[in-house]
Amino acid sequence: MPVLNGRELRIVGFLCNWCSYGGADTAGVARFDQPTDLRVIRVPCSGRIDPLFIAKAFMNGADGVLVSGCHPRDCHYAEGNYYARRRLEVFKQFISVLGIEPERFEYTWVSASEGQRWQEVVTKFTNQVHTLGPLAPIPEVALSQLAQTTGTDIREEA
């Protein structure tokens, strides 16, 4: 699907059910205006988020990925966000070697009562991704085939 005539970028959110998804709901109930780019995937816990889901999103053409969970110490499952914090931090630092700007990925903590904070996070993150612009998806096909359809071959440029 074209990203709304170039007005939107593709931003994927992974939110834990108990805190951040609730926080996003709270923001909704309070009618806090937000940019429309973000699409939210609900998971039980930030600890459920395998960083490879994020990698997959980038491979498939996401321009930004936002993860949000319960604040440390508040995890509904006691420890999930502690594991998540380590995995996500490692992943954030890792992606620069892949050629993905680390700023395209952020993780944070928003509680169910923090509707305002959620609005702020979404707005700032969306702006941050727009500043970077779109990220070309990794081609689904071989480069030779891609060259036939697009007329440019990255292999020669590189």
Place this chain on the structure above:
Amino acid sequence: MLDKLKESIKAALPELDFVMGWGMGYDPLHATPLYMYEPEDVDNLVWGPLNVHNLAVHLPSLKGKKVGIVVKGCDSRSVVELLQEGLINREDVVIFGAPCNGIVDMSKIRKAVPDAHFVHSVETDDNGLTITTDKDTHKLSLAEVMADKCTRCRFPNAVVADHFVGEKREPTVENDAYEDLESFESQGFEERRDFWMTEMDRCIRCYACRNACPLCVCRDHCVAQSRNPHWVSQRDGVRDKFMFQIIHAMHMAGRCTECGECERACPMDIPVLLLKRKLGTVIHDLFDYDSGLDAEARPPLLAFKLEEESIKEKDW
């Protein structure tokens, strides 16, 4: 030293099903894994810069048997890692170690010796090797053809060994400066992405990288070839191949010892180790942790602290 090594293997052999080491392969330039069941087999053992394989890769499938294994410094870290993950039992493996001077990188040799297909004989000593082909004799210094990982080796002596022969060697370096990574990352993001796209485009999906990895213990159940979960498709495109390399790297985060087997095994010479080295340095910096040194340690991604001093979270 080789003799001492043989002696100690022979002495231990009666208690063991067999001992793994290296012997000469299809030509004098290529060593091959050697399984020593009888004392006579031990006489075929070789030790030197041609012992490129990390034999630890075979250990998990031998769980339950009592086996011996000869290790270089780097190999020994894989053994430690397997012990830590409970994939082998300490009582069931006897580890033979010796100081390692570095091993060769066959790709570099192939470049230096164009006629390396027809090797008659190879002489090795501490500083280099002399390769005689049917046309020519090539004298190569070890430094010229040494594997990159050996140029930054911190553990030339086995970090764990039941029998260590020879005199412990000083490490080549005290700290790995990750210069390769630094120079790669001095490029812009787009160049890096294009680099990987062209490299991944060449991948033939043989999975030699994974099969050579001593820590890719899932093997038949690797997510690369499963439908449930279905992480990558079988499409011959850049995306799925790149995704697989990211998966391999991330599955190794906090576990990979940078033994370099993945890159060595790759028939297409794709520098896949770089991805793992990136994770290695990130984890080292964040958690002050190096894998494959302590079998009792709790690996950093399976642990946490309530307050993480080294993680600076974004301030919104």
Place this chain on the structure above:
Amino acid sequence: MRIGVFICHCGSNIEGTVDTAEVSRIARDYPEVAFATDTMYACSEPGQDGIIEAIGEHKLDGVVVASCTPRMHEATFRNTLERAGLNPYMFEMANIREHVSWIGKDREANTNKAADLVRMAVEKLRRNQPLIAKEFDINRRVLVIGGGVAGIQAALDCADAGLEVVMVERESTIGGKMAKLDKTFPTVDCSSCILGPRMVEIAQHPNITLYACSEVDGVSGYVGNFSVKIKKKARYVDWDKCTGCGECVEKCPSRKAPNTFDEKIGPGRAINIPFPQAIPKKATINAEYCIKLTKGKCGTCEKICPSNAIDFQQQDEIITEEVGAVVAATGYDLFDWTVYEEYGGGRYPDVITSLQYERLLSASGPTGGHVKRPSDGKEPKNVVFIQCVGSRDKSVGRPYCSGFCCMYTAKQAILTKDHIPDSTSYVFYMDIRAPGKLYDEFTRRAMEEYGAQYIRGRVAMVYPDGKGNMIVRGADTLMGRQVEVQADLVVLAVGVESAKNSPQLAEKLRISYDSYGFFMEGHPKLKPCETNTAGVYLAGACQGPKDIPASVAQGSAAASKVIGLFSKEKLKSDPQTANVDIKRCIGCGKCVLTCPFGAIKEVDFRGQPKAEVIETVCQGCGICSSTCPQGAIQLRHFTDNQILAEVEAICRF
């Protein structure tokens, strides 16, 4: 699969900014969608009937509803499916209200986004499996934390319904704040006369075990089967032997100890019984002030105690209680008002808190119910009340209203007149909030019958006039002028904050709390006494400021929730648990290491170690799933494939 998609208008809540008909048109082209329509109110009876009808008519075996948040109505629609004969887990929701229509006005963008969210839900649903809940036994005992009026009510209601109750109270007596009050609004009846008998009931009820001077140390387990570690703090008196005669208190030479029950305005002792009606009525030694425990000398109480109850060797003790549900009723504490320099920052003895004033008014208080001001014991003639000290004040980080201060200030003004007929009360207020039954009438009475002078405005400064009295200077915003009142006593209606260490307790209970430490209810309207953790309920001011009637009502409500929970034969566990594919598992034990609930054990399968999930223990967090490299352990309904399908549904190029 034949999927039905229902796009809800929610009146104009969604339809106002999302073209629901267009979304349903787009959805018809999604894979395996057999039917799609928009509907006025999906959750209403006709809405649900419409879904049931469509399931029959179009032979649907899976349903997507795009409407409000699943946190609101997921359970509703699962029920609908069940009534239509489908497995309730063949259902997914797309949140196009809170996450779309309510947060943006751009109809085109919203419609497009809603269609994306529906596609995600469809793709996820295509990979759902029918699930069946497992049943397990309930331990029909309940833990009540906090013995204020709310906790007392919850405990008695549960105990009367035949449940065993364990009550844990941090202080050495139950009763909470209400025990300290003199009279209560709006009826001005005696607080201890109505609370006292209920406290006695707690002590005497055969179904209630009370641990006073104790705190919850840790909680493990899950709804129906919690295991609670309780720390009985050392009190240095053997309570089995102590008869509460109080001789020790009389003789204790350490007189500097703060009398916390009297809010530190009365004389204290190192060994103390808080008040005559205390439950349990037992002596407790304050180790910080006890001469024997600090200096090794004294031991007067030990010598004098007729029942030999003193035990200087006593240690903290941990005991474990098994319960099936928990009611948190830990109440509130008062804001530390000394940050207000303009009121003297705590330096003037005749500027006191409202709760201290309750003690001065109370017949069981330090002055025997004769109002005497702390500095010189003089009876005050002019009493100035200042409201909203630490309430509705952003500058001290307390923007919220404490709810009951307007009312008790009016009460205290009335009581002042009762005690000292020739006195005058002045009340500085911001607004009067008296919305309860008979409440507004009550504040009017204070003004009209008792002559309390209400002055609308903030107080700028309180300072001594040098002749032993205080001057209160403030603005009268109604008259638009400065006022100065000479006061013999100043009473601050200090704001309410969450009880000390509430966040720590919330973490142990795995419930959420807001930025002020008040516990979060399950839903602000529909689940006011539940939490988001099954089996944990809230009562009283721990959830937010509340007066006594509201606290009692919530105590009863929490009890009825517990009784309802326990009335079930067995509990059903959420079947969205992790599950090991035994072929793929290599028994590396990484999942066992990271599961926070110990829900995974290692088993032997034909000589190979394998992981196995204990389904009733698994809480469905999915930490294991993202730990296992080869994806051998998958969280049902949040499998790798489902999340990947959602990712692919929104990132399609």
